[in-house]
Amino acid sequence: MRAAIFTQIGRPLSIEEIKKPEVKGKEVLLKVLATGLCHGDLHIIFGEWKDDIPVNPPRILGHEIVGEITEDTEHFKKGDKVLVYNAFGCGTCKYCKRGYPQFCEKVKILGVQEDGGFAEYVKVPSEDNLIKIDDNENPIKVAPLADAGVTAYNSVKGIEEDSNVALIGTGAVSLIALQILKSRGIKVTVVGRNPIKLNKALELGADRIIQVKQSYSEDFSARIGREKFDYIVDYIGSDETLRDIVWALDRMGELRIVGEFGGRMEIWEQLLVLRGLRIRGILYGSKEDMINVVKLYKEGKIKTLAVPYKLEEINQAIDDLMSGRIIGRAVIIP
Incomplete structure (x- = not known):
């Protein structure tokens, strides 16, 4: 599969052909439909978080993901479109039990601690963090809801x-x-x-x-x-x-x-x-926040202002984001 690889702080992402992820147990393989480019990705690329949130290259970044189920699971069918709630906690600590896994000491984020969505496929630890979206929804427009939308909802x-x-x-x-x-x-x-x-x-x-x-x-x-x-x-x-x-x-x-x-x-x-x-x-939000912001989107109360780029154009998208040329959210399409 093709992927944009973070190889070194301060360097452009490298477009490479790599092996498709293999899943086991409760893991789910998604075909990536669209992934938003967050300013957090830029903080990682330029080493601005290296002392607080270390990311070990090589790593596939991208945490704002819409994907397609590749095989039937307990709650989803092959071909279902899903939005990824991207905070995978331990499930047992007080923060996870309260619905705030982003504060779990063992939290893992796809695109930070694990490979993310700037690729053709992504491995998700559990289907519990997936929210089905309507088949007729445009994944490019929906992708920003996975982080920008959740965070915006929580922030107000x-x-x-x-x-x-x-x-x-x-x-x-x-x-x-x-x-x-x-x-x-x-x-x-x-x-x-x-x-x-x-x-x-x-x-x-x-x-x-x-x-x-x-x-x-x-x-x-x-x-x-x-x-x-x-x-x-x-x-x-x-x-x-x-x-x-x-x-x-x-x-x-x-x-x-x-x-x-x-x-x-x-x-x-x-x-x-x-x-x-x-x-x-304010750090991210809860899965309930994601459900609520998706509802607002479906009701036509918010627009995500998505600006699409091909995977091969990701470094141009990064430059455009840094330069303030993007009004809304850059979204990468593999």
Whole structure:
């Protein structure tokens, strides 16, 4: 089978012909139909997570997967299209039992600890993590739901309808989260640098956009004046976005951090206490979140903004993502 191989930090992925995976026991072999290209893949390729999430090359990346069942299983038939919930925990720890295997100490992610979806076939540890999608669904459009959609849903879950919300960043996760919030009639401000992506946010229903030209902290503060937000969701998570951001929260406001660009925060303890502020980290989501976001997609309430690339074009897709030329989610088709 053909696959895009991560061979060395900082090097382009290598398109190679390799052996198709062999399955045993409860493992399931999927023919890959489409796999989203996440910014997390770029963090791995360029070594930005090497001290926190080591990935041992050679490795097939790609964790946002739609595939086709190749042989009948207990719950699926050959030819069924499925979305992969990509957090395989131990199943017995308190996090797995609560439905959050992404926090399991033994968690395995296809495309990180195990070979993923930038290939013609992928081996899945268990059918329990598969969700069937309709035969008529376009796998290219569905693929981003497997991570961007799940994360977006989790990042705005529980936000009350009378809230004033700011979304920091204009990537695929932020744009899906915007659509989810607007489907519930919530007021949303989107903050970012890329004017084309900001215009897309307006097209998707944003009540206001703020273009950052210098510093996120300074430009955001200057534009909002004394306005405060009930929720701020940061899809970047850099030093620049996190600096001073809590000052824009209203009393009992909440900052949710999704992006993983290695930012650090310095917070006055009394600001947290006197305003009753909350800070949360958002990592992926639950299988239930995936089921719910697929439902929203089927109801036509969200678009995934998929941009297709052939497997042989994956390095071009990586370059386009790095350069901010992709409005939405790049999706790789083997």
